[in-house]
Amino acid sequence: MNLINIIKKYINIIKPGILLGNLISFLGGIFFAFHGHIFFTKLYLSSIGTILVIASGCIFNNIIDRDIDKTVQRTKNRVLAKKLIKLKYVYFFAFFCGIIGFLILFLYTNFLVFFNGMCGFLIYVIVYTLCMKRFVPYATLIGSISGAMPILMGYCTINSQIDLICIILFLILIFWQIAHFYSISIFRIKDYQKNNIPIFSVIRGIFLTQILIIINIFLFIIFTISLYFLEYTGIIYFSIIIFFNVIWLFITILSIFHTKIFLFSRISFIFSIIIIFLFNIMIGIDYIH
Ligand code: HEM
């Protein structure tokens, strides 16, 4: 029982929801680039390396943010905010995951996968969490660069080159994350206001944030369907993606005219998660080569 509790705490500090989302992006990138054969060991080792590197980034993020986390309603019960594990063990866990993860990527994948992983890690931990999150209103835009790396790591595991598809995938993930986080920033606005965290909705207001979400969903739609028109994906991908995208856009536009702004932004957030999972699954299934 005690051991299970300890394991639960360690799982909690690697941010399992965000880690799973990023892993699915990584796998989407792999299967999208897949040309009919892949060595199982390559798939297995690159996945393990990527999981460890992201887990390490999330643990460092938890360590750095533990002071603000304890003052924010949404995060006040986090393991490190409540000091439920000794910090020296957490540091050890973070360094262990990071060193082993990067070593695996370096030895068993290619330079681009390792390089993208390094960029994702440094941007998330140093640039976003340490230097920007609590001081700069546009920190999310920089944080999004790290969230766009796992799909590129997956793609580059198979195709070790930066090409047009990489740029499209990168932009898709950027637009998605901005819409994803700005929806959260509306229904959690009081939390951010109370803690003086300078995010867009707090500084520029809810209406402008809603407009920005709509613009980003619109750009997300353009770039996701471009994969179909450029003949990288098939009609099943196109039908599913366009169907869910239009609902997502419709709900978000509706939120401008409705009084239940918080409810609508929460629904928009839930949709963002459903859509990114569907997108990553569909590019992995219905690709054309
Ligand atoms: C590809 C990158 C991302 C993925 C895959 C992702 C995925 C997820 C998932 C699955 C959840 C729900 C589970 C959970 O709370 O852990 C979530 C929640 C959340 N995400 Fe993201 N996310 C990404 C990027 C971002 C970015 C860039 C930000 C902000 C800068 C962000 C902020 C949040 C917040 C604050 C929550 C908690 C929402 C709440 O209040 O309940 N995420 N994300």
Ligand SMILES: CC(C)=CCC/C(C)=C/CC/C(C)=C/COP(=O)(O)OP(=O)(O)O
């Ligand atoms: C290769 C590599 C390491 C990639 C990083 C992938 C990753 C973890 C992306 C998430 C990006 C992000 C800014 C999330 C918000 O975190 P937050 O810490 O602001 O969320 P919180 O407020 O819930 O703590």
